[in-house]
Amino acid sequence: MISASGACRRGDPAVYFIKSCAIENIPVRTTMKLHVDSGGRRLDIDAPPGRHLSESLAEAGIRLDLRCGGNNRCGRCRVRLLSGRFAIAGKAYDADREGPREANACRLIPAGVEGRIEIPDSSLFRDGLLIETGFRCAPSGAASGPGESALAFDIGTTTVAAALVKDGAVLRTAGAPNAQSRFGDNVIDRIVAAGRSPETAAELRRVLVEETLNPLIAELAPASGSVRRIAVAANTVMSHIFCGLSPESIGVSPFRPLRLRFPAEPAANFGLAVDAETPVHVWPAISGSVGGDITGGIAVTGFGRVPDRLELLLDIGTNCEMILSDRGRKLAAAAAAGPAFEGGSSAVGCRARPGAVDHLAVSEAGYFRFHVIGGDLRRIDGICGSGLVDFLAGMRGAGLIDEFGRYNRARLGSLGRLEAGTPETGLLCRLSSQLAVSEADIEALLKAKAAIEAGVLALLGSVGRSPSELDALYLCGGFASALDLASARSTGLLPAVAADRIRICGNTSLAAAIQAAADPEILDQFESERPGFRDIPLNNLPEFEELYTRSLALN
Ligand code: FES
Structure with a gap:
């Protein structure tokens, strides 16, 4: 036997005390027989001692959505423990005695002889992400020779x-x-x-x-x-x-x-x-x-080439990169928006893929209309980033949330859409039988929106400019391409720029790689322009914090 300190003891050789996983005094059998219900099928797997359940499931061919890399943060790898003994984040849990419960598989170690678990469909890794390969800037050039x-x-x-x-x-x-x-x-x-x-x-x-x-x-x-x-x-x-x-x-x-x-x-x-x-x-x-x-995007879009213009390029993702061109000067910055618009930080969020609501409308009377990627309204998995922006704009426009994202309890209550949540989620608004958005979800979205909005305002402010002076706004990447511009501007996610000054560029990163693959000279051309870029750490700008706090509110 191996003790928690790692020293060997005499005793049942089939029982281990695991130190590395911080399970105190929980005897862990060499292997646990687990009956797994997943995606309509039932299979038995052997879960070796000391290994997280997510690893044992992966070995058996069951891939979970390990979105935070197994760091116990995203809650996407939930499984339901129906019977047997387990260690959950170092604490013993006996499902036979204490009843079924859910736990994150990335922090769960099987610790009994036999047990049963159920894996909800929402915890399974889904392939079929929409991968943006379209762009609206035409690369040109030639490969090496005929047939090559x-x-x-x-x-x-x-x-x-x-x-x-x-x-x-x-x-x-x-x-x-x-x-x-x-x-x-x-x-x-x-x-x-x-x-x-x-x-x-x-x-x-x-x-x-x-x-x-x-x-x-x-x-x-x-x-x-x-x-x-x-x-x-x-x-x-x-x-x-x-x-x-x-x-x-x-x-x-x-x-x-x-x-x-x-x-x-x-x-x-x-x-x-x-x-x-x-x-x-x-x-x-x-x-x-x-x-x-981003540098590739700058090169292939023609961004910043016209002198005397004020131009802004945005690529919105977990990190929102922004480049400002002001009369020949070029400033580069990045705002840490987090994963809220990419389907992270909320139970209702998902990535853009078939089954995701990518656009929705909210009527004055509190009815919702959905557009679903793939067109199958019966199989809705969640709301992806562009749909969540529509949700914020539509709910605010209909007076169903206030400027801080709190639900209008009286109106939503009378519509029968309000539900009690947990202390973590706050109140829930039910959009349909499959979809409910919590006040905590809205808070995460507002934080992401505020990081981007404050970043743009601070960057423009650092050269004494404002959004109304922008001659052009370049939007790069898949998320920006899918956005409803009216929703994005009304929430403050995008600066208030006239539609005819906005260029939706698509996947400029792929366009840039294509251009360099066809003619690598473009890389040298970019190098000759590089000295013009200045990197601006947004957090060091004195006004950023105040702008961020103000941007947490909706108009
Ligand atoms: S993978 Fe994120 S909580 Fe388990």
Whole structure:
């Protein structure tokens, strides 16, 4: 027997006391037989001692939505314990004695001989993310020669989009979830994972190359010998991991990356499944928070090229990158919006995928109308970012929430839409039999909105300008492309700019990778402009905090 201190004792050799998982005095059998109900099927798995249930389930082929990388934060990996003994975050729980309950599988260790669990559909990992491969800025150029082609990758934290380019034209596009997501759904979790050990850092890179990029190469370019060039655009953390560099310094003050430029290297150095000598080009970064996905976007949209204009480029994600061009000066900043608009931080939120409500309307009388991706109104999974922005705008417009996002209890109560929640969620508004939005959900959305709104106002204010002076607003990325502009402007998420000054650009990161794959000269051109960029840490601007507090309210 092994004690909690790790010392061996005499006794039943089949029983262990696990120290590493901080379970105090909970005897853990060598293996627990678990009966699992999941997705309409029933199967039996063996859960070895000392391992989190999420790992044992993954080994048995059941992938959970480990959105926070198994860090016990997102609550997406909930399972229902029906019988048997378990350790939940280090505390013993006996479902036979205490009754069924739910727990996060990433913090749950089977600790009995036999038990039964149920996995709700909402906890299962869902493939089929919508991967944005469209762009409205036309890349041009030519690949090396007749019959030769080039590959372009937009490596996002969540998804990877790819394109096969030939003679300057895009032949095919494809996309896949970034397989690194099992280490967490945001760049901070990836930085933390990379810092755990050299082995984990190497695993992050291997997972990206072998499980995400190489399958896309096989799909797009089965005759991989004809690929003459590869180009990549990615945020600074992804670029570092792809290039085998540690991203750790990006996560700690003063947040400086090891590199801003990534010289071309042969494909063999990355493990990419093409000819070993194929050159791989990576878009340069401006800072730790403004990476090659944004610099590429700047290059392919023509942003900031016209002198005497005030232009703003936004790429809204967990991080909202923003570039301001003011009479030749270029300022770069990033606002930490968090995952609220990407389906994180709430039970009702989900990513843009079939079954997600991407637009909704609220009538004065309190009725809801939904538009669902895929068109099947019977199978609604949640509301993705653009739908949540519509929700805020519609509820405020109908007077069903106040400026701080609190429900109008009298009106929603009389409509029969108000439900009691838990102390964590606050009141719930029921939109349909499948959807309910809590006041806590709204609070998370308002915080994300405030970070972006305050960031834009502070950046403009730093050069003595205001949103009404903007000559052009460039919106990059999938979320911005899906937004209803009226909803986004009425909530304050986007600055109040006339519609004819807004350019929806689509996936400019992929467009930039395509451009560099067709003609890497564009990277040198960008380098010649680089000295003009100044990185602005928003938190250091004296007015940012006050702007953030004000932006927490709706108009
Ligand atoms: S709480 Fe388990 S993966 Fe997030």
